[in-house]
Amino acid sequence: MRLKDKVAIITGAGQGIGEGIAMRFAREGAKVVLVDVNESQIKQVEQNIKADNGIALAIVGDVTSQEAMKDLVEQVVKEFGTIDILINNAGITRDALLHKMSEDKWDMVINVNLKGTFNLCQAVAPIMREKGYGKIVNISSAARMGNVGQTNYSASKAGVVGLTRALCKELAPKQINVNAVAPGFIETEMSKKVPEDILKALIKNIPMLRQGTIDEIAGTCVFLASDEAAFINGQVIHVDGGRFMF
Numbered sequence: 001m002r003l004k005d006k007v008a009i010i011t012g013a014g015q016g017i018g019e020g021i022a023m024r025f026a027r028e029g030a031k032v033v034l035v036d037v038n039e040s041q042i043k044q045v046e047q048n049i050k051a052d053n054g055i056a057l058a059i060v061g062d063v064t065s066q067e068a069m070k071d072l073v074e075q076v077v078k079e080f081g082t083i084d085i086l087i088n089n090a091g092i093t094r095d096a097l098l099h100k101m102s103e104d105k106w107d108m109v110i111n112v113n114l115k116g117t118f119n120l121c122q123a124v125a126p127i128m129r130e131k132g133y134g135k136i137v138n139i140s141s142a143a144r145m146g147n148v149g150q151t152n153y154s155a156s157k158a159g160v161v162g163l164t165r166a167l168c169k170e171l172a173p174k175q176i177n178v179n180a181v182a183p184g185f186i187e188t189e190m191s192k193k194v195p196e197d198i199l200k201a202l203i204k205n206i207p208m209l210r211q212g213t214i215d216e217i218a219g220t221c222v223f224l225a226s227d228e229a230a231f232i233n234g235q236v237i238h239v240d241g242g243r244f245m246f
Contacts, residue, residue: 001029002226007080009033009073011063011120012090014041016188017139020214021087021221026054028222030085033076034058063090063116066123073123082131085225086124088117088160089139095149106152113156114163121167125176134176135225138164139217142184142240157182161236168234177233179224184240187211207242 008025012018014036026032026049034042034056042058049056057079061072076083091113094105117138128134143150144157164180171178185191185202191211194202203209220239223229238244 001027002222002228003085004029006030006084006225007033007076007082008085008087008225009035009076009083009120009124010087010089011035011061011116013045014038016190017183017186017214017217018087018089019045021089021218022056023049023052024215024218024222025085025087025225026052026056028226031055031080032057033080035061035063035072035090037062063119064111066119069119069123073120073127077127083124083127084133085135085137086120087137087139087221087225088120090116091139091141091156093150093153095153097149098151101151109152110156110159113153114159117160117163121163121178125167125171128176129171129174132175134171134174135229136164136167136171136176136178137221137224138178138180140164140180140182140236142182142238142244144182145244164236165234172233177224177229179229179232179234180236181217181220181224182236182238182240182244183212183217184238184243185211186217186239187213205243206240210241212239212241 008030010022013022013034022032036042039060046056046058061068094109138160140160141157143154146154164178167178
């Protein structure tokens, strides 16, 4: 098990990609802290992990609150003694064309996706700096390249990349790895609701001619959070079937 006895915080862990990452981390031996605003969802994920003989702790928390995230980190340290891994996955969309986008839609997406990532990084960094070890994986998106109707989301996910690279330069001397994963078109409950004609058009633009899976995102996160990726830092790994190549 590549993450045996590591303590990992995963935000947005109540469903979708976050849930998949949490389940995979637990199977790799990590002690998983599940963070989400939806209590019933993370409690269910917690139960599922424990039923599979994993170790999990569900904590309801709003990543946009700096004070709440500091308190959360203190609670995790009190429970498990330390924090080794942070996966910043919490994210929302509030899509609209620019001329129809309200200030509220802009602020909500920036606050959750970008400020939320900052809040958790800031809260765990002192612990990782003191121990001279840590793995931070921020979930960006292929949408950072720009999507129609997603000026807020694309800006937030591009901002996550800038944050990742800046933090790498700050924290790498303390042997802390900070990387980002940028999922492409992934098969989730949300993608299953896409009309078939639109789905086919989207897949046509992917060189591998299929959607990615949640477990493929989770596997990439496991690798970056493991000591196998000890010399990978400040990178953005696109898991998108070749949609974007740099």
